[in-house]
Amino acid sequence: MANKKRTTLKDIANELNISPAAVSKAMHDDSRISDKTKKEVERVAKELNYQPNHLASALRKGKSHLVGVIVPRTNSNFFSSVIEQMEAVLDKAGYNIIITQSNESFKKECKNIDTLLYTQVDGIIASMANETVDLSHYEKIKSNGIPLILFDRGENDLNVDYVGINDYDSSQIIVAHLVEKGCKRIAHIGGYRRTRIFNNRIKGYVDALEKHNLPIDDSLIIESSLTLEDGRNEMLKLLKLKDRPDAVYVASDYAALGALQILNEENINVPNDIRLVGFGNEPFTSLVNPSITSVAQHSKDIGRLAAERFLNLVSQDDLKQSLNKIILDAELIIRDSSK
Amino acid sequence: MANKKRTTLKDIANELNISPAAVSKAMHDDSRISDKTKKEVERVAKELNYQPNHLASALRKGKSHLVGVIVPRTNSNFFSSVIEQMEAVLDKAGYNIIITQSNESFKKECKNIDTLLYTQVDGIIASMANETVDLSHYEKIKSNGIPLILFDRGENDLNVDYVGINDYDSSQIIVAHLVEKGCKRIAHIGGYRRTRIFNNRIKGYVDALEKHNLPIDDSLIIESSLTLEDGRNEMLKLLKLKDRPDAVYVASDYAALGALQILNEENINVPNDIRLVGFGNEPFTSLVNPSITSVAQHSKDIGRLAAERFLNLVSQDDLKQSLNKIILDAELIIRDSSK
DNA sequence: TATATTTGCTTAATCGATTAAGCAAATATA
DNA sequence: TATATTTGCTTAATCGATTAAGCAAATATA
Numbered sequence: 001m002a003n004k005k006r007t008t009l010k011d012i013a014n015e016l017n018i019s020p021a022a023v024s025k026a027m028h029d030d031s032r033i034s035d036k037t038k039k040e041v042e043r044v045a046k047e048l049n050y051q052p053n054h055l056a057s058a059l060r061k062g063k064s065h066l067v068g069v070i071v072p073r074t075n076s077n078f079f080s081s082v083i084e085q086m087e088a089v090l091d092k093a094g095y096n097i098i099i100t101q102s103n104e105s106f107k108k109e110c111k112n113i114d115t116l117l118y119t120q121v122d123g124i125i126a127s128m129a130n131e132t133v134d135l136s137h138y139e140k141i142k143s144n145g146i147p148l149i150l151f152d153r154g155e156n157d158l159n160v161d162y163v164g165i166n167d168y169d170s171s172q173i174i175v176a177h178l179v180e181k182g183c184k185r186i187a188h189i190g191g192y193r194r195t196r197i198f199n200n201r202i203k204g205y206v207d208a209l210e211k212h213n214l215p216i217d218d219s220l221i222i223e224s225s226l227t228l229e230d231g232r233n234e235m236l237k238l239l240k241l242k243d244r245p246d247a248v249y250v251a252s253d254y255a256a257l258g259a260l261q262i263l264n265e266e267n268i269n270v271p272n273d274i275r276l277v278g279f280g281n282e283p284f285t286s287l288v289n290p291s292i293t294s295v296a297q298h299s300k301d302i303g304r305l306a307a308e309r310f311l312n313l314v315s316q317d318d319l320k321q322s323l324n325k326i327i328l329d330a331e332l333i334i335r336d337s338s339k
Numbered sequence: 340m341a342n343k344k345r346t347t348l349k350d351i352a353n354e355l356n357i358s359p360a361a362v363s364k365a366m367h368d369d370s371r372i373s374d375k376t377k378k379e380v381e382r383v384a385k386e387l388n389y390q391p392n393h394l395a396s397a398l399r400k401g402k403s404h405l406v407g408v409i410v411p412r413t414n415s416n417f418f419s420s421v422i423e424q425m426e427a428v429l430d431k432a433g434y435n436i437i438i439t440q441s442n443e444s445f446k447k448e449c450k451n452i453d454t455l456l457y458t459q460v461d462g463i464i465a466s467m468a469n470e471t472v473d474l475s476h477y478e479k480i481k482s483n484g485i486p487l488i489l490f491d492r493g494e495n496d497l498n499v500d501y502v503g504i505n506d507y508d509s510s511q512i513i514v515a516h517l518v519e520k521g522c523k524r525i526a527h528i529g530g531y532r533r534t535r536i537f538n539n540r541i542k543g544y545v546d547a548l549e550k551h552n553l554p555i556d557d558s559l560i561i562e563s564s565l566t567l568e569d570g571r572n573e574m575l576k577l578l579k580l581k582d583r584p585d586a587v588y589v590a591s592d593y594a595a596l597g598a599l600q601i602l603n604e605e606n607i608n609v610p611n612d613i614r615l616v617g618f619g620n621e622p623f624t625s626l627v628n629p630s631i632t633s634v635a636q637h638s639k640d641i642g643r644l645a646a647e648r649f650l651n652l653v654s655q656d657d658l659k660q661s662l663n664k665i666i667l668d669a670e671l672i673i674r675d676s677s678k
Numbered sequence: 679t680a681t682a683t684t685t686g687c688t689t690a691a692t693c694g695a696t697t698a699a700g701c702a703a704a705t706a707t708a
Numbered sequence: 709t710a711t712a713t714t715t716g717c718t719t720a721a722t723c724g725a726t727t728a729a730g731c732a733a734a735t736a737t738a
Contacts, residue, residue, distance in 0.1 A: 006483075008694055019718050024696055032716060049482065054457045055403065056694035059394040060723050066458070074438070075419030080412065084442065096454045099413070099438040103423065115435045118393045119405070143388065144345070228622075257626055264628075283567075287596055289603075289628035347724055358688050363726055371686060395724035399693050 007048040015044050027052075058120065067097045067310060068116030070126035072104045072153070076254075077282050078299045079127070082151065085303025086125065093311050095122070104225070106131040113137045123147040123310050128154065130225055133194050147313035147321065151306045152297070153197055159323045161313070163305045165330040167197045170295050171204025171249070172211075173332050174277050177293075178247045179212045181338060183275055187220035187245035189234045189255055198223075201251050201279070220245055224255065231258025239266060246274060247338070253278040253285050256292055260337070264289075276337040290336035298328050346387040354383050366391075397459065406436045406649060407455030409465035411443045411492070415593075416621050417638050418466070421490065424642025425464060432650050434461070443564070445470035452476045462486040462649050467493065469564055472533050486652035486660065490645045491636070492536055498662045500652070502644045504669040506536045509634050510543025510588070511550075512671050513616050516632075517586045518551045520677060522614055526559035526584035528573045528594055537562075540590050540618070559584055563594065570597025578605060585613060586677070592617040592624050595631055599676070603628075615676040629675035637667050 013020040026033045026041035058064040071079040102109035109129045123146050141148045154162040188205045191198030224230040250256035256278030263270050278294040285292040352359040365372045365380035397403040410418040441448035448468045462485050480487045493501040517525050527544045530537030563569040589595035595617030602609050617633040624631040
């Protein structure tokens with residue numbers, strides 16, 4: 001059973017004493033094949049448990065109908081929700097997706113791109129690893145002549161389509177919210193400036209402080225990888241400052257959670273002593289105590305829009321990509337940590 | 340730039356006035372090709388930015404060096420950690436993985452299997468969707484003659500390799516722990532019995548109650564899909580019982596979290612009024628208030644072992660699969676919710 | 679020096695599915 | 709009835725990489 005050879009078009013053709021070409025056409029419902037033959041082909045195909053060989057047809061047609069997806073990690077609600085939507089949209093158009101994760105590693109990301117190109121995907125939708133600065137591996141995708149769409153963590157320099165939220169505005173909204181609650185010393189535990197979205201969040205934060213006539217204190221602006229551990233460490237450092245902040249805006253929910261753990265451990269009341277805001281609206285933000293105010297990133301829209309951009313691009317005969325940004329407004333979800 | 344054709348072996352061959360066969364051999368470091376030719380091939384390949392066409396070589400060799408992975412969801416720490424380990428092991432052996440998610444849907448799972456078979460993967464490593472009862476789509480994998488390895492949510496009837504933890508014993512350990520803490524009415528919010536692992540957890544729970552001379556009360560045994568929402572709903576029902584439980588063992592951390600939310604909302608003290616135990620050791624169990632006692636599932640070992648089983652199976656000339664279980668001991672991580 | 683072996687390639691077939699071109703029979707049209 | 713068109717296929721080439729078989733030149737061995 002397990003050892004028998006795969007059924008090919010030729011096997012069906014031999015069974016029916018017709019040519020493989022006729023079988024292929026029958027399967028694709030060609031108008032020049034008789035209904036009788038089509039029915040017989042269908043019957044024998046089922047009988048022999050025929051499974052088309054994707055490698056062969058993809059090779060011949062020059063299209064694999066596979067889309068590669070690269071994400072930093074799959075175990076965040078944001079990315080898995082984005083992927084779910086992409087899958088839904090692409091599935092309808094006859095595309096399947098291959099998900100790879102970079103684990104935030106530059107090296108892994110390069111390897112993933114090689115794998116995807118090697119697998120002959122028809123396009124790549126990616127969100128960059130934290131470590132990524134050099135973009136030559138992404139250029140490789142472009143020079144392969146297949147569409148590249150970036151989401152969330154993108155780069156203008158690549159001159160490709162991008163779907164994401166307005167990070168700059170999000171920071172402005174967060175600071176405005178905290179100021180409204182009476183906060184005067186707002187710290188920011190952010191990502192690294194080299195990553196565009198985190199740079200934008202920092203800029204938004206700084207500009208918002210100025211707008212509200214609050215002084216900018218470099219000791220309150222921290223760059224990190226935004227892991228839970230980073231959140232703990234950086235929060236501890238902030239607490240050791242002579243002049244403690246009365247609010248902390250953290251650019252990731254995971255790091256915000258780390259910060260909250262420290263605050264709870266040190267018996268600092270949130271929100272009364274220090275207000276806390278995260279970013280990403282991960283499900284756990286509403287589950288922890290106190291629940292964490294955060295920014296919803298419209299993951300479903302991002303997934304859908306990125307997939308639609310891909311479909312739009314593959315339908316073009318002559319692929320010409322350029323910087324084409326779709327920026328969605330983010331939404332502040334206010335919870336107990338800043339009330 | 341984007342529109343130029345891919346470089347093929349033939350292009351390199353033409354450039355050097357040798358045959359494509361020689362180029363292919365040079366690339367594979369064949370001993371019958373001169374060092375001079377090898378170097379020239381390497382140079383021209385780089386010059387023309389040659390990328391081998393995986394479809395062609397896979398078609399010719401009959402091996403795609405791709406492994407399909409099917410998980411219910413990727414956004415749980417358990418599954419993404421399992422996948423990370425698989426990737427690490429398979430990568431070393433020259434295999435790449437394609438991750439698909441069933442979203443706990445039977446229909447989606449069938450579709451995923453079709454996609455993977457169609458993509459000519461060399462094997463499939465899967466964990467079943469909650470909905471799955473009919474196994475014919477999995478039989479299709481077997482009849483394709485490629486290895487199938489199940490992990491976590493498996494089925495004996497398929498007679499293939501399985502890697503998972505000892506669910507029965509885990510339940511026993513949990514009940515013993517709760518009994519030791521003085522609990523007398525232990526409820527169980529479990530999964531559906533049709534899923535083997537959940538059935539084992541229920542059996543382990545029932546047998547453990549008997550062992551400790553506690554009565555078995557059907558109103559305290561609940562089957563559900565174990566989502567967070569299910570946890571909330573079932574917990575509410577348990578609280579409405581005349582004779583409330585003094586402990587709840589939930590077969591998933593997500594549902595346990597839902598249960599905890601209700602308990603917190605109803606101002607029921609955990610662990611003093613009701614003790615709570617989850618399953619899976621998801622990171623948030625240590626983050627919520629109170630932290631949730633849970634069972635660590637050794638995701639890394641499971642991922643590694645499943646990948647190793649695959650490698651072992653593909654290396655066999657004559658694939659013969661049989662029920663071959665690797666059962667790991669789980670570990671109870673005691674936290675505040677049951678202290 | 680004559681034969682055997684090794685080296686370094688080429689030739690041609692192959693993996694399956696697809697498709698342009700073409701052909702004979704059946705049918706439609708003038 | 710003669711020609712045109714349609715129907716229902718077949719033939720042969722193709723997508724790129726790989727490999728068995730083979731051949732001529734170079735080198736080794738007797």
